[in-house]
Structures are given as structure tokens and as C-alpha cells.
Amino acid sequence: MSILIAGTMCSTSCNSNDGILEEIEDAQPETAKWQEPYHTIGASVDQVKSYMAVSMKTYSLQREITSSCIQLSYSNGKGQEGILYSFGLNNGALFSVIDTESMARKESITAYLRQQYSLIAESDGQVIFTNKDKDIIVNTEYVSDEYFNVCYSFVSK
Numbered sequence: 001m002s003i004l005i006a007g008t009m010c011s012t013s014c015n016s017n018d019g020i021l022e023e024i025e026d027a028q029p030e031t032a033k034w035q036e037p038y039h040t041i042g043a044s045v046d047q048v049k050s051y052m053a054v055s056m057k058t059y060s061l062q063r064e065i066t067s068s069c070i071q072l073s074y075s076n077g078k079g080q081e082g083i084l085y086s087f088g089l090n091n092g093a094l095f096s097v098i099d100t101e102s103m104a105r106k107e108s109i110t111a112y113l114r115q116q117y118s119l120i121a122e123s124d125g126q127v128i129f130t131n132k133d134k135d136i137i138v139n140t141e142y143v144s145d146e147y148f149n150v151c152y153s154f155v156s157k
Helices: 002-013 020-027 045-055 103-116
Strands: 060-066 069-075 082-088 094-102 118-123 126-130 136-142 147-154
Touching (some): 103 136
Antiparallel strands (some): 060 069, 069 082, 094 147, 126 136
């Protein structure tokens, strides 16, 4: 009797009108959806704002800080996740990007970075990469048991 009931429930709840594929796609981990933040050497504040407005719509500008440098702080509303862009006060050029992500995404983000960049070093959970031109250093840094940073630093030649 219980086998018949289970079989009936499965056949009635798994019909083509239920949108089960959409539910499965929505349930996939967000790691597959990670997108690198804008990280073009020397970019201006306006270039970063334009990119974020068009390409990373899930993030919103939280604040602009001007003291010893100009910073744009973006949040996606998921806890402490967000992106911090830092620009030189004198020239207004982008010099650093810090992307704070959920630790649950670290493995897939690191795998993505391994495909895009050349590995320099790896120890104690920190992984350091560079691009082909060796003018960008990308490293992952532990923040807490819940978060880690993907940091982009630019190297002057």
C-alpha cells in the first residue's frame, strides 16, 4: 500500500507543468554565477560605475569615500559580500579591487581563477595568481569562516 501511494505522489507531483527544471536550476549553487569584478588598470571612477551598472546589476553602490583615496563600495545584499574599488586621490586611477565572497563559493571561484591566471604560490588556503602580462596580482585571502576576499592589485612596470 505504501509503495502505491509513493508512486502516485511522484507521478502527480512530477508532471511537466510543475517547472521542475526551473526549480533545479534555481537550486544550483551560486558559484557558477560568479563574475570577476571590473579590474582594468588605471580605470576611472566613471568607468567602474558604468560597468557595475550594466554588467553587475545585483550590486548597488553603497558609498563613495574620499579621504586619502577615492573608494566605491558595492553590496549585493547577501551578508558581508561586496566589492571595494580604490582609486588614487591624485590621478583618480583604479589601483585595487577587493571582492568579498561567501566561503561556500571559494572552491569554485579558485577553480575559475586557476583557469584564467597563472599560479604563483599557494599556502595555508591563500592562492596567488598573475595574468600573462604580470601586471595584475590576484590573491585569495581568508577573512573568516564565512567569508574570503579575492584581491586584485596592480603592479607598475
